[in-house]
Amino acid sequence: MEISSPQQGMREGPGKPPPDKDEAPSRTSSRIRLEEVLAQPGPYPQVVLPSSGTYWDEHAMDADHHYLTNNSNKFETDETATYYRRYFLGNEHWTFFGEDEVHGPVVVTYKREVISSQENFRVLLRLKSGTHHATIINLGDYPTPAKMVKRLKEELTVERFYPVVTPEGPELILAYDEHVLKNHFKFGLIYQRFGQTMEEQLFSNRCHVAALEEFLCLMGQRVKLKDHEGFKGGLDTQFGQTGEESIYEKFREKEIMFHVSTLLPYKENDPQQLERKRHIGNDMVAIVFQETNTPFAPDMIASHFLHAYIVVQPIEPCTPNTRYRVSVTARSDVPFFGPTLPPTSTFEKSPHFKEFLLTKLINAEIACYKAERFAKLEMRTRSSLLCALVDDLRMKTNEFLGVTKVPETPKVETTGNKFREIVRSVLIGRKNPDTPGMLKKPIINNTNTLVAVTPASARSKGSGSSSGARTPTSSPDTTPNTMALSESDDSSLNSMDIDGHPHPLNEDSDTGLESMSSAETPHKLSLQCPLCGNNEDGVCALHADPETIMRQVETLKHEINKLKCDKLDLLRQNVTCQREIKKLKEKELKLGGELTSATKEIVRLQSLLKDLGTGQVSAV
Template identity: 45%
Template sequence: MKNGMDGQLYCEKHATSNQPTTSDENEAKNQEQFFDSLARIQGKRLNDQRCALPAFFQKETYSPKEREDKQPSVVILSKRNADETLLKKILTTEGPYPMIVMPEKGGYWIEECGESSGKYELKVDDTTILYRNCFLGKEHFNYYGVDDKLGPLVVSVKRESNKDSDKVLVILRMKRSTVYRQFSDSESLKANTKQLVTKMCSDITTDKFTPVLYHNASQRIVEYDEHVKMKNYKIGVIYQKKGQCSEEEIFGNSLHTPEYDHFLKIIGRRIKLKDFEGYRGGLDTNHCHTGEESVYTEYEDKHIMFHVSTLLPHDFDPQQLQRKRHIGNDIIAIVFQEPGSVFVPTLIASNFLHAFIIVQPVRTNEGLKYRIAVSARDDVPPFEPNLPTPSLVPENQLRDFIITKLINGENACYKAQIFAKLGERTRSELLETLYENLHTANVQALGPLAVSASSSSSTLSAPPSAVSTEKESFFVSVKRALGGSKRSQSVDSNLANSNKKMNNNNGFVSPPLATVGESDKPRKKSEKKSSKTSVSSETRYTIFTIFPHYNSLFSRMSCRL
């Protein structure tokens, strides 16, 4: 069309040619590529900005093959729709209904009733408290080294001798884990550090372990061991009314029933968030943007803040993101049900929630009791206390049971794959920091001894400038100690007085004592001091008797001295 217009507007002499030139072709090609790239960029941005519609507007169902082709948010939503359909189907039948059902796609386990001991104890990793309880303040030895495969290693060894038996307790700290073992056989009692740690982990190849002579090393080791101990917990509390089958319905609840209020009083106390000075669990205590009240409790030395869904802000958003933002980031949550409710773990979409404890009040002839059900993801190990048979807990035992179950459950969730990787990364970084601190402190205390002991197999070392400075200061100190021939006036006067006293009492005159680096024989007047300090055999014997670990170092230092 453009060529035709050119022919009408211009004369034949000035009319544009119908055949495009090479430059026109390149320009057209570049424009086409530009618009194609722009379309792809805009399309990607639009896809990133898409959001899934609420369940009410989602009427489609997808086959397994179609689900894989859809966006991840749509896939998750379709799974939730399938579980919501399952709940609705169950509720259409006659009761009684189960408290919890498995998702169609699996991925969770439901705890079965068993025998309960009636003792509710918090499970603590023994490796976090063993050093403080059994090593700190008692005679023991700490070592550090570097393995080519396992990285930095920190070892604690304690030997105990009793009338009945002798034993050796060893703690081995690695990037992947911390293990401990007690040896009592005669062969292990005579073994060195390398042999002991090899029995604990056969992957260790290094044979160089440097003793830690830093006075504050024990405190640093305690801090590393106890970095995994938790004192603060934030736990979600969800209220599910009878017949509710979707996340939007559950998070939309705002009113409390007397049974629900009574349950909250059992597990904690209602607090005002304004200017609250305790553990706040991510809630706003200055401007109360996360609600005016919450539920808080303390159990033994633990501090627990509950994220109660009905006490968090309620807005007109059907997804209630203000509530889900807190509860969806918790590790474990309580689901308080009205009778006639059914829960499925995938009903609450979250990458962090790994375990649920479902609670339902039951009126019996013996009084108010609570039926308990527990569900968690497949990679979460079981946690105590066990559910009794039947799974009914009396009101007077509910607080101890459920708080213990919550704390042990969250600690068990950290062993799941997603949290275990994060924990291993944190432990690796902290162990490297501990190694560097011990290594630097050893260099400051012993000079190049610590450096030479680990340089052949160590990939982590102190900064070169620090090492060189410490080497120089160490050599200067030893040189003064070995070669110093000058005495202060006070020393000479004391020696002279002592000699006079001995002469008056016993009639025996002893020669003045030689200082370190001096020979016992008096120097002749004609004899000049040598430019290089010579160390007598007596002096070397005295020094190496006091400091035997300097004997191997003396030969290397002689050239400098």
């Protein structure tokens, strides 16, 4: 029995087209390996790994090793991202931020706790490398943020910490901490028929068998894409360009959209079926549903994003005894993820199998983010977010306290020197039209503030920094120049080609890089303008109009002329004062001479009086 989508035709045979001249060596080797396996009598292994060691698979030995410790259907999310909401929000706590010369911005949050009559401090330390959580004791009589930071990371050296004093602080911090939490996932689902050994064959299957339809009904509900209101997963819900139906499921408050190869549009004149691969090839995790016992090689599909595959093979499909054999393979830098396969790797068709498989898919994508390719992007994104968080906390604190921002490195310079620098910069800019900041080159103001969705319950009571009603810069409701880190309908990591090939600006591509698009760009493109100094909003608006620049220069010239006139007035006053001083000195000399003459006259008169007194006594 064959099942096809409304736009699909008859089932095609498993013919093997000749290899492309430009076929990658790895794909050629995978085809040769699979053909060698198929040349042997069955049964065949579900997964055939490359000899290069670039992939690992989860088999019975691994299952026996991990099964007892990781057999629960639990999401392997980063629990640290939930600690601020769990332990701090709504309780009295303090947050400080600072700067380390090596590690960059530092944001530390702590609160006091009493456990078994002993005072402890629960601390969250946010760095570019990640968020660290610990409970610290014995901090002495004067616990300080510097001491707490040293306990967690001894190599940190922060000269000064600044307190967060704003009602919007908890909302900003919560948005940063929870940006790694995802509620939207998209997974590929590839249909493999017996004997298919090439990527083109997998994506060229026009329709699927009843066994796959039975599996799809178990995994989710078939929905009409037209006007679909749930998570879209990058599929077109308005014009039907990505097919009419797809498989969608809500699972433990998470939304999942499957990119089913046979439900995506089939192009007659496209042997590679790039429209299908555009979606599935840009997912991180994919299910490979095998029609029957046939081998699959993880390196047979060329993709920068696909890092993990879950291979499902039906046993006695469309019967009351339907079972599924499952294998798992992933790239070597993807860590192990649960739940663990049972030793038999076989499941009965049941809700338990559905729960296991969906949990396995979600944990697989979480593990893929730890692979080297995505870990670098995630670190750059986290770095940009942390810088944005510190800037927002500083700005909101200054606004709340009514403090005018003072430049970190104030520079005292005379007006004349500044004017000469301005004129020199303008003249150099005219002579060299390629100088940054001039009009000859297009300027893009890319002030990306990457933000996550802030829950409505992010309100704190009794804290030094609690959420307010005002929408902060890092709020998801702020539309201009923001790129939300919350899960997008297009993908989990869209709009960035890892190999450096840019996508068109408005292309609705499902590349899998949208949430980290700013990881490749600076947090703020801020060019220093010689006319207005540091402009925090990006490129100075004066550069947009040369006439405005000249008007500004003329204004500064008038100010300089005015200062020169004031200087001349001061010089005149100085000359007048010097003349007065000269006159006073001359008068002082004249008075000094008169005083000397008067003193001599007094001495003479005293001597005369003395002589007169002596003569009168003799006469008597």
